[in-house]
Structures are given as structure tokens and as C-alpha cells.
Amino acid sequence: MKLRELAGLVDGEIRGDETIEITGAAGISDACEKDITFISGSKFIKEFRKSRAAAVLVKDFVPDLEQAQVKTKNPLHAFAKLLSHFYVRRIEHRGISRNASVSAEAEIARDVTISDFSFISGRVKVGQGVVIFPGVFIGENCSIGKDSVIFPNVTIRENTLIGDRVIIHAGAVIGSDGFGYVFEDGMHNKIPQVGNVSIEDDVEIGAGVTIDRATTGTTVIGKGTKIDNLVQVGHNVQVGKNVILVAQVAIGGSSIIGDGVMIGGQAGVSDHINVEAGAMIAAQSGVLGDVGRGIYGGSPAIPHREWLKASALFARLPELKKRIEELEKEVNRLRTRQEAIGDGQ
Numbered sequence: 001m002k003l004r005e006l007a008g009l010v011d012g013e014i015r016g017d018e019t020i021e022i023t024g025a026a027g028i029s030d031a032c033e034k035d036i037t038f039i040s041g042s043k044f045i046k047e048f049r050k051s052r053a054a055a056v057l058v059k060d061f062v063p064d065l066e067q068a069q070v071k072t073k074n075p076l077h078a079f080a081k082l083l084s085h086f087y088v089r090r091i092e093h094r095g096i097s098r099n100a101s102v103s104a105e106a107e108i109a110r111d112v113t114i115s116d117f118s119f120i121s122g123r124v125k126v127g128q129g130v131v132i133f134p135g136v137f138i139g140e141n142c143s144i145g146k147d148s149v150i151f152p153n154v155t156i157r158e159n160t161l162i163g164d165r166v167i168i169h170a171g172a173v174i175g176s177d178g179f180g181y182v183f184e185d186g187m188h189n190k191i192p193q194v195g196n197v198s199i200e201d202d203v204e205i206g207a208g209v210t211i212d213r214a215t216t217g218t219t220v221i222g223k224g225t226k227i228d229n230l231v232q233v234g235h236n237v238q239v240g241k242n243v244i245l246v247a248q249v250a251i252g253g254s255s256i257i258g259d260g261v262m263i264g265g266q267a268g269v270s271d272h273i274n275v276e277a278g279a280m281i282a283a284q285s286g287v288l289g290d291v292g293r294g295i296y297g298g299s300p301a302i303p304h305r306e307w308l309k310a311s312a313l314f315a316r317l318p319e320l321k322k323r324i325e326e327l328e329k330e331v332n333r334l335r336t337r338q339e340a341i342g343d344g345q
Contacts (some may be wrong), residue, residue: 003055006036007070009085010078015061016068020054025082028053036082038075057082091131091149109146127164139175145201157213163201163223171208174199178212178219178235178253191215193235200224206231206247215253222259240277268299282307 004018023034028044031037031053038057039048045062055068057075072078096102096114105122111129114120118136126132127146136150139158144150148166156162157175168174180191195214199205199221206229213219214236221233222241232250233239239251240259248266251257255269258277269275269287278293286299297307313320 003036003068003070006055006082010057010070010072010081012057012070012072012078014068014070016055018068020068022054024086025079026053036070036079038079040076093129093131121158133170151207157197159196159213161196161198163199163203165202166199167204169205169207169209169229172205173210174205175213176210178215180215180235180253195219195236197221200241203227209233212237212253228265234271246283280304 001022002018003014003020003022006022007014007018021034022036024032026032026035026037028037028048028051031051033052033054035053036055036057037048037051037053039045039062048056053067055070056065057070057072057078059071059073059075061069061071091113093111093113096108096112097116099116100114100118100120102108102114102120103122103124106120106124106126108126109128109130112126113131115132115134117134118132120126120138121140123141124138125143127144127148129147130144130150132150133152135153138144138156139160141158142156142160142162144162145164145166147164148162150156150168151170153171154168155173160175175197177193180193181188182191183189193213193215195217197211197213197219200223202224203221203226205211205227208230209227211219211221211233212235217236219233219235219237221227221239222243224242225239227245228247230248231245234251234253234255236254237251237257239257240261242260243257244262246263246265249263251269252271252273254271255273255275257275258279260278261275261280263269263281264283264285266283267281267285267287273287274290275281275287276292279291280295281287281301282295282297282304284299285297285301287296288300291301295304296302297304298310
């Protein structure tokens with residue numbers, strides 16, 4: 001497409017030749033002669049000058065660039081739109097496979113795809129435009145909202161509610177039993193997990209994610225939240241809207257994660273914790289108590305600035321230990337000398 005057409009897709013303003021042909025989008029180092037790329041900050045301008053890209057998305061026009069520029073409010077967002085335009089193929093709706101098992105009690109809307117070897121239980125409701133890939137299990141009394149996509153080998157246990165435009169990647173398990181036991185008579189006795197899970201609109205759930213059903217009540221994943229691969233969400237957890245959970249995060253039961261919270265990879269949140277809206281938890285942190293709005297790191301998690309200072313000090317511990325030992329020797333030497341002077345008097 002011509003650059004002027006592309007600019008229309010991203011509501012951009014052009015500086016340079018608007019008639020050049022753009023056939024793809026790529027990163028700065030990967031871009032070819034007919035690609036467009038993007039600059040997300042001034043530090044990438046030097047790198048871009050070496051790029052073969054024909055054009056670039058920018059937030060503000062950059063002086064002295066040979067390539068054409070498209071000024072747009074958010075270059076990364078515009079770039080994502082163009083990746084979808086050039087490369088992402090819409091999933092074709094192919095109806096219900098004869099190799100799928102679909103209960104006669106299920107309510108299936110139009111334009112739904114149910115692939116080979118999927119199992120749809122009784123009283124399941126599947127909304128318009130839903131795509132279910134092979135090997136998916138959907139338990140009784142579940143609801144799948146319109147235009148949602150369920151990738152292969154996902155398990156959705158009974159009574160789970162899934163909103164519109166939800167994406168669940170391969171191997172995720174939604175609604176498995178929460179980890180609840182009571183010790184009595186010398187053994188761990190299972191507490192029945194009779195609640196459910198509710199996934200709100202526009203949530204994306206990564207591969208291998210597990211979200212446990214509530215003991216009673218509902219485990220909730222709020223609208224617009226994005227969950228990376230291999231995340232564990234415990235029973236009765238309430239995850240707010242537009243939350244980011246990066247790979248291998250684990251959230252203990254009955255914790256509350258406020259709107260817009262971001263939790264870095266491999267961080268752990270203990271049970272019954274309240275993480276206030278807008279908080280940011282650094283990777284590999286351990287959250288053992290309630291945290292307010294702000295940035296936290298370390299284990300146990302503390303305010304990020306304090307954690308950085310503590311980390312810097314930790315790296316110097318061998319040196320500080322050596323200095324302390326030397327000072328102790330010096331103190332002992334001075335004490336011995338003082339005692340010797342005292343004895344001489």
C-alpha cells in the first residue's frame with residue numbers, strides 16, 4: 001500500500017514521499033527496503049539511521065532523516081496495528097467438526113467453530129463468532145462470550161463464565177480446584193471448592209496458566225487484564241481491570257490485585273494480600289503484606305528505592321566484612337597496647 005494509505009490507518013501525518021510503497025512492518029534491525037518500522041524514543045534514532053526501512057513511525061518528526069516519517073500519537077500502538085494489517089490472518093469459521101463432542105443441551109450461536117476432539121458439556125453457552133481449537137474441554141454450565149478464541153488443549157471447568165473477546169492460549173486450565181485443606185485427625189482434609197471463575201471482557205490468558213475456582217463465591221479476572229504464560233492465580237483472588245501479570249507470577253488465595261497493577265516475572269504474592277491499584281511489583285519480588293500505590297521490589301517486598309540501595313549494599317558485603325574484620329583487629333591491637341601502657345604505669 002502507499003504510505004498515504006498507511007498513514008490513514010494509524011491517523012498519522014506524513015513528512016516525506018507519501019507515494020512510496022510499503023509492503024510490511026518490522027523492527028529497526030529487521031526491516032527491509034519496503035518495510036515501515038517505529039521509533040519509541042530518542043535513543044533509537046541513531047540505530048534507525050542504519051536501518052534499511054523505507055519509512056518510520058515517530059511521535060514527533062525527527063530532523064535530517066532520509067526516510068519518510070509518519071507522525072502519530074503512539075508509534076508502538078500504530079506499529080501493532082500495522083502488524084495486524086500486514087500479517088495477522090483472521091480465523092475462518094468452519095462450523096462444528098463431526099469429530100467434536102457437543103452436548104444436545106449446549107446452546108451454540110451462529111458462526112462458531114468447534115474443532116476436532118473438543119468436548120462441550122451440557123448447558124454450555126457459546127457466543128457468536130467463538131473459535132474453539134482441537135482438544136478443548138468445556139465443563140457443564142459454562143458460558144463463552146462472543147468472538148472469544150480458545151486455543152488447543154485448554155480446560156475450562158464447570159460453571160466458569162468467560163466474557164467477550166477473551167483469548168485463552170494453549171494448555172491453560174480455568175476453574176480447577178483451589179488449594180484448600182484443613183489439618184485434622186493427623187491428615188490434610190480437602191475443603192470442597194464449590195465456587196467458580198469469572199473472566200471479564202478483553203482478557204488474554206497465556207499458555208499453561210492456571211486460575212483456580214473459588215472455595216465459595218468467585219475468582220475474578222477483571223476486564224482488559226493480560227496474563228503471561230505459566231501464571232498461577234489462587235482461589236478467591238480478585239484481579240482488577242487492565243492488570244499485567246508477567247510469566248511465572250503466583251498469587252495466593254483471597255488476595256486482591258487492584259486496577260492497573262503490574263507484577264513482574266516470578267514474583268509471588270502471599271494469600272490475603274491487598275495490592276493497591278496502580279502498584280508495580282518488580283520481578284522475583286515476594287509480597288508478604290499489603291502494599292499501597294508505588295513501586296516495590298525484593299523479598300520481602302519494600303519500596304523500590306530502598307530495595308535498590310539494599311541491593312547495592314548486598315553486593316558490597318564481602319568487602320564490608322573484610323573491612324570490619326580489619327577494624328576489629330586494629331581495635332584489639334590498640335586495646336592490647338593500652339593495657340600494656342597501663343600495666344607499665
